[in-house]
Structures are given as structure tokens and as C-alpha cells.
Amino acid sequence: MTPTGLDTEARPGPGPVEEAPRAQLSKQLARLATSTAARRLGVCMVTAVVVAVVTGPPGTVDAPTSGFTGALQFPRLFWFLGFGAVIFAVLSIWQALGGPTTSGANRIRSSVQRVTGLRRTRLALAAVILAVGFIWVSFIAPSDTWKGGICVQVGAALAAMELVVYLLQSHSLRIARLGGYVFLALYGVLAWTHNPVSKYLNTIGAVPHSRTLGLILLWLALGLGVLEGLLFSLAALHRLVPLRRDRRLVRLAGAILVVYGWLMWTSWSLWRASTPHSVAHWFASIHVLPHSHTAGLVVMAVGAVVVLYALAGVAADLVRALRGSPSERGDRFEFVGITKKARFAYGKTAITIAALLVAIQWPLHMNSGIQSILTTQVAVYVLLSMGLNVVVGFAGLLDLGYIAFWAIGSYTTAYFTGALPVQPPFILNPFWIIPFALVAAMLTGVLLGTPTLRLRGDYLAIVTLGFGEIIEIVANNLDGVTGGPAGTPGVIPQFSVHLLGVNYAWTGTVLPYYYLILGVAVVFMVGFSFLEQSRVGRSWTAIREDEVAADSVGINALKYKVMAFSIGASTSGFAGVFFASQIQSLVPNDFIVQTSILVLVFVIFGGMGSIAGAVIGASLIQWLPQYLQVRSFQDYQFQDEFIYLGGLLLLMMIFRPQGIIPSRRRSREILLTEEGVGHAESPGGPVRSTSLGETLPSSYGKLSLDEPGYIGPETK
Amino acid sequence: MTDATPEPAPQNATDSVFSVKNVTLRFGGVTSLSDVSLDLHRGELLSIIGPNGAGKTSLFNCLTGVYTPQEGTIVFTSESGHAVSVIGRKPYKVNRLGVARTFQTSRMFSALTTFENVKIGVESKQHTGAIGAMLRLPRTRREEHESDLKTLELLKFVGLTHRANEISSSLPYGDRRRLEIARALGTRPEVLLLDEPAAGTNPAEKVELGELIRKVRSQLGVTVLLIEHDMKLVMSVAERIIVLNFGQVIAEGSPAEIQRDPVVIAAYLGTPDSETDTGAEVL
Numbered sequence: 001m002t003p004t005g006l007d008t009e010a011r012p013g014p015g016p017v018e019e020a021p022r023a024q025l026s027k028q029l030a031r032l033a034t035s036t037a038a039r040r041l042g043v044c045m046v047t048a049v050v051v052a053v054v055t056g057p058p059g060t061v062d063a064p065t066s067g068f069t070g071a072l073q074f075p076r077l078f079w080f081l082g083f084g085a086v087i088f089a090v091l092s093i094w095q096a097l098g099g100p101t102t103s104g105a106n107r108i109r110s111s112v113q114r115v116t117g118l119r120r121t122r123l124a125l126a127a128v129i130l131a132v133g134f135i136w137v138s139f140i141a142p143s144d145t146w147k148g149g150i151c152v153q154v155g156a157a158l159a160a161m162e163l164v165v166y167l168l169q170s171h172s173l174r175i176a177r178l179g180g181y182v183f184l185a186l187y188g189v190l191a192w193t194h195n196p197v198s199k200y201l202n203t204i205g206a207v208p209h210s211r212t213l214g215l216i217l218l219w220l221a222l223g224l225g226v227l228e229g230l231l232f233s234l235a236a237l238h239r240l241v242p243l244r245r246d247r248r249l250v251r252l253a254g255a256i257l258v259v260y261g262w263l264m265w266t267s268w269s270l271w272r273a274s275t276p277h278s279v280a281h282w283f284a285s286i287h288v289l290p291h292s293h294t295a296g297l298v299v300m301a302v303g304a305v306v307v308l309y310a311l312a313g314v315a316a317d318l319v320r321a322l323r324g325s326p327s328e329r330g331d332r333f334e335f336v337g338i339t340k341k342a343r344f345a346y347g348k349t350a351i352t353i354a355a356l357l358v359a360i361q362w363p364l365h366m367n368s369g370i371q372s373i374l375t376t377q378v379a380v381y382v383l384l385s386m387g388l389n390v391v392v393g394f395a396g397l398l399d400l401g402y403i404a405f406w407a408i409g410s411y412t413t414a415y416f417t418g419a420l421p422v423q424p425p426f427i428l429n430p431f432w433i434i435p436f437a438l439v440a441a442m443l444t445g446v447l448l449g450t451p452t453l454r455l456r457g458d459y460l461a462i463v464t465l466g467f468g469e470i471i472e473i474v475a476n477n478l479d480g481v482t483g484g485p486a487g488t489p490g491v492i493p494q495f496s497v498h499l500l501g502v503n504y505a506w507t508g509t510v511l512p513y514y515y516l517i518l519g520v521a522v523v524f525m526v527g528f529s530f531l532e533q534s535r536v537g538r539s540w541t542a543i544r545e546d547e548v549a550a551d552s553v554g555i556n557a558l559k560y561k562v563m564a565f566s567i568g569a570s571t572s573g574f575a576g577v578f579f580a581s582q583i584q585s586l587v588p589n590d591f592i593v594q595t596s597i598l599v600l601v602f603v604i605f606g607g608m609g610s611i612a613g614a615v616i617g618a619s620l621i622q623w624l625p626q627y628l629q630v631r632s633f634q635d636y637q638f639q640d641e642f643i644y645l646g647g648l649l650l651l652m653m654i655f656r657p658q659g660i661i662p663s664r665r666r667s668r669e670i671l672l673t674e675e676g677v678g679h680a681e682s683p684g685g686p687v688r689s690t691s692l693g694e695t696l697p698s699s700y701g702k703l704s705l706d707e708p709g710y711i712g713p714e715t716k
Numbered sequence: 717m718t719d720a721t722p723e724p725a726p727q728n729a730t731d732s733v734f735s736v737k738n739v740t741l742r743f744g745g746v747t748s749l750s751d752v753s754l755d756l757h758r759g760e761l762l763s764i765i766g767p768n769g770a771g772k773t774s775l776f777n778c779l780t781g782v783y784t785p786q787e788g789t790i791v792f793t794s795e796s797g798h799a800v801s802v803i804g805r806k807p808y809k810v811n812r813l814g815v816a817r818t819f820q821t822s823r824m825f826s827a828l829t830t831f832e833n834v835k836i837g838v839e840s841k842q843h844t845g846a847i848g849a850m851l852r853l854p855r856t857r858r859e860e861h862e863s864d865l866k867t868l869e870l871l872k873f874v875g876l877t878h879r880a881n882e883i884s885s886s887l888p889y890g891d892r893r894r895l896e897i898a899r900a901l902g903t904r905p906e907v908l909l910l911d912e913p914a915a916g917t918n919p920a921e922k923v924e925l926g927e928l929i930r931k932v933r934s935q936l937g938v939t940v941l942l943i944e945h946d947m948k949l950v951m952s953v954a955e956r957i958i959v960l961n962f963g964q965v966i967a968e969g970s971p972a973e974i975q976r977d978p979v980v981i982a983a984y985l986g987t988p989d990s991e992t993d994t995g996a997e998v999l
Contacts, residue, residue, distance in 0.1 A: 534856065535860075536846050551807040552780065554837075665827050
């Protein structure tokens with residue numbers, strides 16, 4: 001392996017004086033080239049060039065490489081390299097101030113300084129991104145303002161996040177959240193109003209000028225703020241009378257339903273009476289509420305029942321509290337804080353926010369070809385990749401037939417929409433098929449997993465590989481049921497909603513589908529990250545690292561493995577519903593084994609066990625080849641994809657085995673394996689090394705309880 | 717001995733936590749345990765000693781369900797008086813009965829922090845499932861909170877609070893042992909089986925460890941079964957000692973009795989051709 005600078009210095013042996021000057025020079029050069037700084041500079045520069053190419057002008061059929069050369073013209077490339085250098089500088093300063101890899105000197109430095117130092121560099125980073133955005137808009141691409149606009153937004157969002165983190169650390173979670181709402185409201189106001197500032201921001205593409213969007217954001221911020229206030233007062237009430245938390249939530253839900261129902265009802269009647277100056281009327285006019293008499297009454301009735309139920313519970317609680325039952329008293333919900341702090345990772349959140357801003361706005365500015373690639377080739381695969389990440393990354397199980405569950409979800413959709421030769425007992429809207437597809441895929445997962453997960457990892461891979469093949473062959477040959485190789489005879493309808501006065505169908509352009517899947521993906525992302533940081537996620541890690549020890553603390557390994565397997569399966573089935581109703585017709589060829597391998601590559605490439613990694617892996621690998629074809633690289637053939645992917649994987653395994661965005665736990669495991677201490681897969685051997693404290697970056701999970709960043713009790 | 721009550725070992729069967737009768741364990745032709753019978757009484761601090769290869773760890777593995785002995789019975793009686801056979805039960809199920817253990821070579825979840833390691837033990841008896849965890853339902857949060865508190869309490873008990881957020885594999889040996897004990901205690905056991913907890917620790921850590929073991933028994937009321945080579949520790953901590961040699965119980969009694977027992981001395985000092993010199997230094 002390449003020696004680092006430290007190693008060569010520490011190693012005794014023939015001194016460098018005896019060597020020839022030329023050899024010495026080349027050695028020094030080699031050391032310089034392999035140093036972290038040089039590597040970082042290299043990555044920054046290469047990324048800058050790649051970004052320059054990606055954002056460059058498209059090529060034409062006559063001159064296929066014109067896009068490429070256009071992208072790398074002198075002043076343009078210069079700008080990008082400059083940005084790369086700036087980012088390199090910021091990263092270096094960040095590190096010098098005590099960033100991710102802390103040296104001994106920094107460790108001595110008090111934690112107060114470290115926190116403020118980090119804050120300064122983070123703010124600097126946000127400022128740089130903002131500046132890049134403004135420069136981009138003003139000098140580089142004045143015609144293409146949205147790219148700079150997104151940059152400006154990301155910078156502003158990071159700055160806002162910094163404020164929220166500051167509030168979180170110095171005050172409470174509640175105040176921090178309020179700070180976030182203020183920013184949300186500010187954005188809403190800028191989008192909504194006409195003033196010089198918002199006009200300017202609109203021209204540079206930072207804030208869209210849309211009254212609807214502005215209003216939605218404003219109401220969202222207001223609503224969340226009010227909710228926060230309600231929760232606060234409830235918490236205060238809770239201090240006086242200890243109530244059960246679920247009861248409080250039920251009561252809140254009921255109250256919201258009652259208010260919503262009342263507004264729906266009155267808006268209808270007031271609409272009829274045409275009295276314009278009323279809250280309800282105004283709500284109706286901005287389409288926040290549908291105006292329907294009956295629906296309003298129904299919602300109100302439901303809300304009233306819920307409230308009554310909760311109040312009855314409250315009364316019972318009160319009686320019990322007055323009687324002084326000790327179990328109902330006491331500070332059960334006071335927050336300990338230690339896990340909360342561990343759960344909040346600044347970098348992760350920052351990347352997520354930035355990626356979300358890009359993911360929301362980018363497709364708006366693309367042509368329909370790219371929009372459809374993003375939907376059918378990227379978004380669906382992101383869902384798949386996140387599901388497989390649970391199986392492979394969290395639980396450490398190698399599943400090579402993952403796509404089979406996708407097929408099951410897809411064919412379930414086709415069945416219940418009546419698109420298959422066999423007719424279902426009832427025909428459903430794709431939305432209502434989701435639970436069926438989930439259950440079908442999950443059941444298959446449990447049935448397949450329960451016997452095979454008792455076996456060791458390699459057998460599971462073989463069994464799942466076989467299962468994937470079986471599903472594809474069945475789909476191909478069971479003509480009477482699946483329609484055979486020709487595909488489904490009927491057309492699977494697209495998503496549509498007809499509920500509570502809302503009528504919407506996901507037809508026409510592909511963009512609404514994109515946003516639907518994006519929304520679902522975000523929900524899954526949040527859910528899976530909760531899962532990772534929960535009892536279940538920790539149990540998976542325990543099983544992965546040392547099954548014997550996990551067994552000895554009472555963890556049923558088989559149960560958790562089956563759980564992971566079926567969660568992955570149901571996510572896959574879920575994605576199948578979206579795929580089927582978007583593509584409208586299924587062919588067994590969609591579900592070949594290569595696709596399973598492809599999704600596995602996404603997960604490995606992105607970083608096993610890391611949700612962000614799975615998303616990035618899927619987006620990059622799925623998007624890049626498509627994009628290359630749309631752009632000037634017409635020599636690129638789809639058939640060659642797996643050659644490139646194989647090469648990519650080889651390089652990854654050599655240079656970055658933990659993936660692009662590794663999960664903390666996984667990269668620790670890989671580090672330990674390289675140290676010869678354990679094994680990245682289960683079952684871990686006995687641990688011998690004691691020198692790990694020095695080799696692991698100190699930022700790994702280290703946090704002392706008296707650090708200012710420590711979050712105290714939630715409400716004081 | 718700091719304990720003021722050296723109660724005589726009660727011999728009635730209802731009071732024993734583990735009742736091992738005529739257990740024989742073979743691996744192919746090798747007999748690891750032959751006709752071993754012993755009782756672990758509720759609330760006592762029993763130590764099992766013996767030269768290397770005497771079958772101590774095999775006995776532990778039989779008690780925790782890792783090995784299934786070919787002959788004999790092992791009955792675990794819980795505090796509620798419910799008696800169940802351990803034989804044929806999976807280790808995780810034995811743990812749920814109320815039996816926790818540590819390992820001879822420390823087996824932590826090395827990529828997790830100290831806090832997380834202990835928390836896994838604490839959480840193992842909770843009920844949060846995947847759906848509850850994904851949606852962060854009220855029960856999930858409550859349980860998370862409860863296990864946080866319990867974990868902190870345990871870390872305080874074993875004296876690892878200051879290392880709560882360090883990765884477990886960066887801990888020194890003595891702390892790893894204490895971490896393992898905390899993790900085992902997190903599962904709220906009635907019996908704690910310690911497999912050579914002092915291996916690889918320095919003298920100062922051994923003293924602390926001895927105190928911790930006594931504290932486990934006196935403050936938490938957990939019955940302790942200890943395998944140990946370090947005679948100083950065993951003699952200062954144990955109330956009763958059982959000596960195993962070649963898979964058989966060769967002696968049983970109080971530390972003072974064992975130190976005088978000629979059979980034990982012979983087993984440790986050995987006949988001239990024996991090479992076990994562990995006992996020679998310490999007895």
C-alpha cells in the first residue's frame with residue numbers, strides 16, 4: 001500500500017542521505033502525490049472539470065464533440081478550476097481548524113473553540129456557495145440563471161441551517177425549529193410579494209416568482225409555528241398534569257380535523273352567501289380548502305369523536321393523577337440528549353438539503369427527454385436502491401434477486417388494474433394497489449427468507465439469484481397470466497386522486513410523476529434513517545458485526561434478518577407500483593437478473609449502509625449514461641454499460657471500498673478490518689488491537705457530555 | 717471479604733438458579749465434560765476454576781445454550797419459580813430467560829460506540845418493531861428514552877460514563893471488560909456468567925473489577941458465576957468455588973477449603989510431567 005508521510009518518517013532504516021538525489025527527489029514527489037492534500041486538490045480539480053462538462057452546452061449531431069469542447073473553452077474552464085481551488089482551500093482551512101481529521105494539537109484545543117471554529121468555516125462555505133451562485137449568474141451564464149439560482153439557494157439554506165444549529169445548541173430544539181420556520185416564511189414572502197428584493201432574486205433565479213408557492217410556504221411556516229406553539233402549551237400543561245403523550249397527539253389531531261371540517265363547511269356556506277371577508281372564504285379562494293358541505297360535516301364529526309375520546313382519556317388521567325398513582329407521575333419525557341446529538345449530523349443534513357433543492361428545481365429547466373429519463377430511469381431506481389440498502393447495507397445480507405420483488409409489485413399492479421389476461425375480483429386505482437403490492441412483496445420476502453436466512457451469506461446469494469431467475473422465467477412463460485414475452489395485453493392506468501373534492505390525475509407530462517416519486521423517496525429516506533438509528537438498526541449492526549455476541553444479548557438474528565429482507569422486498573414492491581403505472585405496460589425483460597446486479601452496484605458504489613450513498617449511487621450511475629447519450633457522446637453504447645460499471649467497481653474497491661458517501665458504522669468497520677482487528681462482514685473475530693484510538697479520526701462518534709454542542713433537556 | 721453475611725449454602729432445590737445434573741459433552745471422541753453436576757444458588761457468587769482445557773468454558777456454553785450436551789439436564793429456575801430446561805434452547809432465548817454472559821475474548825460490537833453497545837443490551841427486551849421505528853411512534857420514542865436512561869445508569873454503574881461516545885474498539889482492555897459486563901447487565905439478567913473477565917487486565921484494573929463484581933451481586937442482586945484464572949481475584953471475590961479438571965468436578969468448597977485441598981493443589985501444580993504452571997505462581 002502507499003506509505004503516508006508519517007509512516008516513512010517514523011520508519012527506521014537506511015537514512016535518505018545515502019540514497020541518490022534523484023531517487024530521493026522521486027520519493028519526495030511520490031510522497032507529495034500521495035499526500036491527502038494532493039489527493040484532495042486532484043479530486044477538486046477533476047470534479048471541477050466534470051461539472052464544467054456536465055453543465056456545458058449540448059452537442060449537435062453534425063459535430064458530436066462540440067458540446068465537449070464548448071464546455072472546456074478557456075475562460076469557462078478557468079472559472080470552474082477557480083471554484084475547485086476555492087473549495088479545496090475551504091476544505092483545507094476547515095481541516096486546519098479542527099474538521100473531520102483532528103490532529104493532536106486540535107484535540108488539546110478546547111471544545112468551545114472547536115465548535116466556533118467549525119461554525120466559522122461552515123459559514124464561510126455557505127458564503128462561498130452563495131458567491132459562486134452570484135458570480136455564475138452575473139458572469140458565466142447570464143442566460144441560464146437557474147443554475148446560479150440553485151447555488152444561491154443552497155448557500156442561503158446552509159446559512160439558515162447554521163442559524164438553526166446555533167439555536168439548537170444554545171437554546172432548545174423548539175426555538176431552533178421556530179428559527180427554521182422563520183426562514184421558510186421568509187422564502188415564502190419573497191416568492192409571494194412584489195418588491196425590489198424579490199424582483200432581483202427572481203431575475204437571478206434564486207427565488208421563483210410564484211404567488212401560489214409563496215402562499216403555500218407561508219401557510220406551511222405559519223401552520224408549523226402554530227403547531228409548535230400548541231405543542232409547547234401542551235407540554236406546559238403536561239408539566240402540571242402528567243398525561244400520556246399519545247393521548248395528547250390524538251387530541252391535537254382531533255382538534256385539527258374539527259377546525260378543518262368547520263372551515264370546509266363554512267367556506268361552502270359562506271361562498272353561497274358570497275360574503276367575501278371571511279377566513280373560510282379566503283381559504284377557499286386560495287385552494288387550501290375544498291368547499292364542500294357534506295365533507296365538512298363528516299370531517300367535523302370524525303374530529304369531534306376523536307376529541308371526545310381523547311378528553312375521556314384526559315379525564316381518566318386527571319383522576320388518576322389526583323389520586324396520585326406514582327407510575328403516571330414523574331418526568332418520563334425529559335430528554336437525555338445523547339442519542340439525539342449523535343443522530344444529528346451536520347454534513348449529512350447539509351447535503352440532503354442541497355440535494356433536495358437541486359432535485360426539486362433541476363428538472364423544471366430540462367427538456368422533456370431528460371425529464372422522462374429522470375423519472376423512469378432515475379427516480380424509480382433511487383427507490384429500489386434505498387430498499388436494497390436496507391438488506392445489503394444495514395443487515396449485511398447479499399440479495400441478488402432483488403428485482404424479483406419489483407416484478408411482483410409491478411405484476412400485482414397490472415393484475416389489480418385489469419391489465420393482465422386474468423381478471424381481478426375488483427379493479428382499483430393504482431394508489432389503492434400500494435398496500436396490496438407491499439403485502440405481496442413482503443409475504444414473498446418472508447416466505448423466501450425464513451428458510452434461507454438460516455443459511456450463511458453465500459447460500460442466500462445463490463438462493464436469491466435463483467429466485468430472481470424463476471420470477472423472470474415465470475413471467476415469460478406463464479402466457480395465460482402475465483401475457484408472456486409480449487407484455488401485458490391491457491394498459492395499466494396512471495395514478496389519479498379523487499378524494500375530498502380533490503381531483504387530480506398524473507397524466508400528460510412526466511414531471512408530476514417525478515415529483516410524486518420524489519416525495520415518496522423523501523418519506524422513505526426519513527423512515528429508513530429513523531430505522532437505522534433505532535433499536536432495529538442497532539440490532540442489525542450487532543448481528544453484522546458479531547452474531548455470537550448479538551445472540552448472547554438476546555437478539556434473535558433470524559427474526560431481524562427476515563425483517564430486513566422483507567422491508568427491502570416491500571420497498572421493491574412499492575417501487576413496482578410506480579414503475580408499472582408510469583410505464584403502463586410490462587414486459588418480462590424489465591425484470592432480468594442484470595437489473596438486480598445493477599441495483600446492487602448502486603448500493604456498493606454509493607456506500608453500503610448509507611442512505612444518501614444509495615440515492616447518489618443510483619442517481620449518478622443511472623443518469624450519467626443516459627445523459628451522455630443525450631449530450632454529445634454518441635459513441636457511447638448502452639450495451640457496453642456493464643463493462644464500464646465493472647471497471648468502476650474495480651476502481652472503487654481498490655481506492656474507496658467504503659463507497660462515495662459511506663455510512664459511519666460501515667467505514668469504521670472497514671477501517672477496523674484494514675487494521676486486522678475484525679471483519680467487515682459478520683461474524684467478527686476477537687478484537688486484539690489497542691492502538692485504534694490513534695488510527696480512527698477522532699470525530700468518529702466522539703462527543704463529551706459537557707461539550708457546548710450537547711443538547712440538554714428539550715424543554716426547560 | 718467485605719460481605720458481612722457468609723450464609724451457609726442452602727441445599728434445597730428451589731433455591732438454586734442453575735441446577736446441572738450429570739452433564740456430559742463430547743466433541744467426537746473428546747469428552748469435554750463428563751458427568752458434571754453442580755448447583756448455582758440464588759444470590760451467591762460462585763467461581764469455577766481449573767487448569768486450561770478443564771472444560772470451564774464448555775460448561776458456560778452449555779449453560780447459555782451454545783452447546784447441547786449429549787447427556788444430563790440443565791434446569792434454570794427463574795425468580796418467579798418457573799423452572800425450564802436450557803438444553804436445546806437457542807442462546808438468545810436463554811438470554812431472555814434471564815441469563816447473561818461475557819466472553820473469554822472480549823466481543824464487543826467494535827464499530828459502535830460504548831453507549832450504543834450497552835444500549836443494544838438494554839433494548840433487547842423492548843418491543844419496538846420496524847414500522848414503529850420508521851414512523852417514530854410514541855412508543856418508540858418512549859422506549860428510546862427509557863433505554864437511554866437505563867444505559868446511562870449502567871455506564872455510571874460500571875464507571876464508563878466518560879467514555880460513552882467513544883468507539884468501543886478504542887477502549888483499553890479493562891474498560892472493554894466493564895463494557896461487556898454493562899452490556900450483559902443491560903438485558904436485566906438474574907444470573908451473570910463471567911468468562912475470565914480479568915484476562916489481559918493490569919493489577920489495578922483487577923482490583924476495580926473485583927469490586928465491580930461484588931457490586932453487581934450486592935447492589936443489583938444478580939447471581940454471579942465466575943470463571944477465572946487469577947487466583948487473587950477468585951479468592952477475594954468468590955464465596956464458593958468449584959474446581960474442574962479434565963471435565964470433572966474434583967473439589968467444591970469455600971476459598972479457604974479449596975486452597976488447602978490436596979487434590980486441587982495436585983491438579984494445579986501437577987504431577988512432574990504436567991506443564992500447567994498457572995497455578996504454581998498464584999496458589
